[in-house]
Amino acid sequence: xxxxxxxxxxxxxxxxxxxxxxxxxxxxxxxxxxxxxxxxxxxxxxxxxxxxxxxxxxxxxxxxxxxxxxxxxxxxxxxxxxxxxxxxxxxxxxxxxxxxxxxxxxxxxxxxxxxxxxxxxxxxxxxxxxxxxxxxxxxxxxxxxxxxxxxxxxxxxxxxxxxxxxxx
Amino acid sequence: xxxxxxxxxxxxxxxxxxxxxxxxxxxxxxxxxxxxxxxxxxxxxxxxxxxxxxxxxxxxxxxxxxxxxxxxxxxxxxxxxxxxxx
Numbered sequence: 332x333x334x335x336x337x338x339x340x341x342x343x344x345x346x347x348x349x350x351x352x353x354x355x356x357x358x359x360x361x362x363x364x365x366x367x368x369x370x371x372x373x374x375x376x377x378x379x380x381x382x383x384x385x386x387x388x389x390x391x392x393x394x395x396x397x398x399x400x401x402x403x404x405x406x407x408x409x410x411x412x413x414x415x416x417x418x419x420x421x422x423x424x425x426x427x428x429x430x431x432x433x434x435x436x437x438x439x440x441x442x443x444x445x446x447x448x449x450x451x452x453x454x455x456x457x458x459x460x461x462x463x464x465x466x467x468x469x470x471x472x473x474x475x476x477x478x479x480x481x482x483x484x485x486x487x488x489x490x491x492x493x494x495x496x497x498x499x
Numbered sequence: 500x501x502x503x504x505x506x507x508x509x510x511x512x513x514x515x516x517x518x519x520x521x522x523x524x525x526x527x528x529x530x531x532x533x534x535x536x537x538x539x540x541x542x543x544x545x546x547x548x549x550x551x552x553x554x555x556x557x558x559x560x561x562x563x564x565x566x567x568x569x570x571x572x573x574x575x576x577x578x579x580x581x582x583x584x585x
Contacts, residue, residue: 495579496582
């Protein structure tokens with residue numbers, strides 16, 4: 332987790348303590364708490380928190396999915412998503428806090444597999460940054476999902492966003 | 500000269516090789532396609548991932564190609580099948 336001090340602003344702004352901006356990146360084997368993800372991003376300096384929640388679907392190509400299994404290259408998830416956060420802050424400098432939480436291990440259908448919350452003073456930046464963030468995560472985070480079907484067959488999924496996927 | 504490198508296998512590559520990680524002596528000066536060829540010799544079943552795999556060397560993605568790589572003892576090289584996070 333990294334944090335940055337904000338610098339600048341008017342004399343009146345500088346005389347108050349400025350809340351440092353936060354990037355909160357985590358992997359969890361427990362169900363995600365949307366409330367906690369929101370709380371990590373909300374800020375008194377911001378008028379908006381934009382939220383994205385990725386959920387697990389019940390069907391794929393006519394087959395019923397009974398569970399999903401996620402695995403990750405943990406330390407590289409941290410470094411890749413930190414780089415995504417840096418990109419977001421370069422493109423949308425007004426973004427305040429970024430919280431990205433992803434599930435690991437067994438996840439049941441209709442549970443949240445990923446939650447992203449981003450705050451900014453006005454809603455435009457937060458909304459755009461969240462859309463960018465999930466696309467960038469799908470393209471670059473070393474995380475893999477296996478769908479297990481009713482028939483006990485299973486399939487490792489491939490994101491079209493990933494440059495070396497068979498689907499791209 | 501060789502370096503003792505930890506090779507990590509994820510997702511489908513772990514199923515194909517039956518390993519999650521192993522320490523492999525690898526040439527200090529090499530390329531990513533050479534590395535892949537060496538891993539294929541060790542685990543021919545990895546051929547199922549041909550054209551749909553990259554490596555991660557010291558946690559940086561490296562496509563299979565002629566790019567020169569330098570390895571040292573304790574480095575991590577990961578076999579990275581197509582990503583499916585999110």
